[in-house]
Amino acid sequence: METDWIWGLVGGMLIGLGGAVYLLGNGRIMGASGILGGLLDGSGRNSAAERIVFLFGVVVAPLILWPLYNVEIDTHLTKDIVVVIAAGLLVGIGTRVANGCTSGHGVCGISRFSLRGIVATVFYILAGGLTLAVFRHVLGVI
Amino acid sequence: MRLFLALIAGSLFGAGLFVSGMTDTTKVQGWLDVFGNWDPTLAFVMGGAIIPMFFAWRLTANRKPAVGGEFPVPPRPELDHRLITGSVMFGMGWGLAGLCPGPAIASITYGGIGGLVFLGAMIAGMMMAPRVNAQLDRLAAAA
Numbered sequence: 001m002e003t004d005w006i007w008g009l010v011g012g013m014l015i016g017l018g019g020a021v022y023l024l025g026n027g028r029i030m031g032a033s034g035i036l037g038g039l040l041d042g043s044g045r046n047s048a049a050e051r052i053v054f055l056f057g058v059v060v061a062p063l064i065l066w067p068l069y070n071v072e073i074d075t076h077l078t079k080d081i082v083v084v085i086a087a088g089l090l091v092g093i094g095t096r097v098a099n100g101c102t103s104g105h106g107v108c109g110i111s112r113f114s115l116r117g118i119v120a121t122v123f124y125i126l127a128g129g130l131t132l133a134v135f136r137h138v139l140g141v142i
Numbered sequence: 143m144r145l146f147l148a149l150i151a152g153s154l155f156g157a158g159l160f161v162s163g164m165t166d167t168t169k170v171q172g173w174l175d176v177f178g179n180w181d182p183t184l185a186f187v188m189g190g191a192i193i194p195m196f197f198a199w200r201l202t203a204n205r206k207p208a209v210g211g212e213f214p215v216p217p218r219p220e221l222d223h224r225l226i227t228g229s230v231m232f233g234m235g236w237g238l239a240g241l242c243p244g245p246a247i248a249s250i251t252y253g254g255i256g257g258l259v260f261l262g263a264m265i266a267g268m269m270m271a272p273r274v275n276a277q278l279d280r281l282a283a284a285a
Contacts, residue, residue, distance in 0.1 A: 092267020
C-alpha cells in the first residue's frame with residue numbers, strides 16, 4: 001500500500017518515544033532482547049518488576065489497537081516449523097551474544113552514535129539480506 | 143513511578159511495532175529482500191524511531207533519570223568477536239523468519255502457534271547464550 005511508509009514513520013516515532021520515556025524516566029536502554037534476556041539469565045533480577053511491566057505493555061498495546069483496524073491481523077510467519085525453530089534459536093542466541101537487537105543496537109545505539117550499535121546493525125542487516133537471498137532466491141525454501 | 147513509566151514505555155513500543163507493520167514478517171523480509179520486491183517501510187520505522195531517541199540522548203546531558211540513579215554509560219567502545227558473531231547469527235535468524243525479539247513478543251496474542259514456537263525457540267536460544275559465549279571465547283583465544 002502507498003500509505004505503508006506513513007504508518008511506518010508514525011509507528012517508528014512511537015517506538016522512539018517509548019525508548020525516550022524508558023531512558024529519561026528510568027535511566028534504561030530500551031532493548032527488547034536485553035529486557036527479556038535479563039529475566040531469563042538472572043542478570044536483571046534487581047529490576048525484574050520493571051522488565052515484566054514493560055513486556056506487559058508491549059503485549060497489551062496491540063490488543064487495545066486491534067479493534068481499530070478493520071483488517072485481519074496476520075504476521076504471515078512461514079508455516080515451515082523447522083525454519084521457525086532454527087530462526088528462533090539463531091535470534092535468541094545471537095541477540096544475547098551480541099548484547100542487543102534491532103531496538104537496543106539499532107534504535108538506541110545508532111541514535112547516540114555508538115560505534116558498537118552501528119557495527120552490529122550493519123552486520124545483522126547484511127547477514128539477514130544475504131540469508132534471505134540464499135534461502136529464497138537460490139534454494140527457494142522460504 | 144518506575145513501574146508506571148515502564149508500562150508507558152512498553153505500551154508505546156508495542157503500539158509502535160503494531161502500527162508500523164513490523165510484526166508482519168512479509169514487511170521485514172520485504173525490506174531485506176533487495177533482489178525481490180523491495181519494501182522500504184522498515185527504513186521509515188528505523189528513521190522515525192531514531193529521531194525521538196536522538197533528542198532523548200541530548201537531554202541526558204547534565205541530568206539524572208526522573209526516578210533517580212544514573213544514565214547508562216556508553217558501552218565499551220571495542221568491537222569484539224561477540225558483537226560481530228552474535229549480530230551475524232541474529233541477522234540470519236531475522237532473515238529466515240522476519241521476526242526480531244520486539245515483534246516476536248508484541249505479536250504473542252495474534253501470531254498463532256508458529257509465533258509461540260518462534261518465541262519458545264528464541265527463549266531457549268537466549269538461555270543457551272552463556273554457553274555459546276564460553277565456546278566463542280575459547281575459539282577466539284585459540285585463534
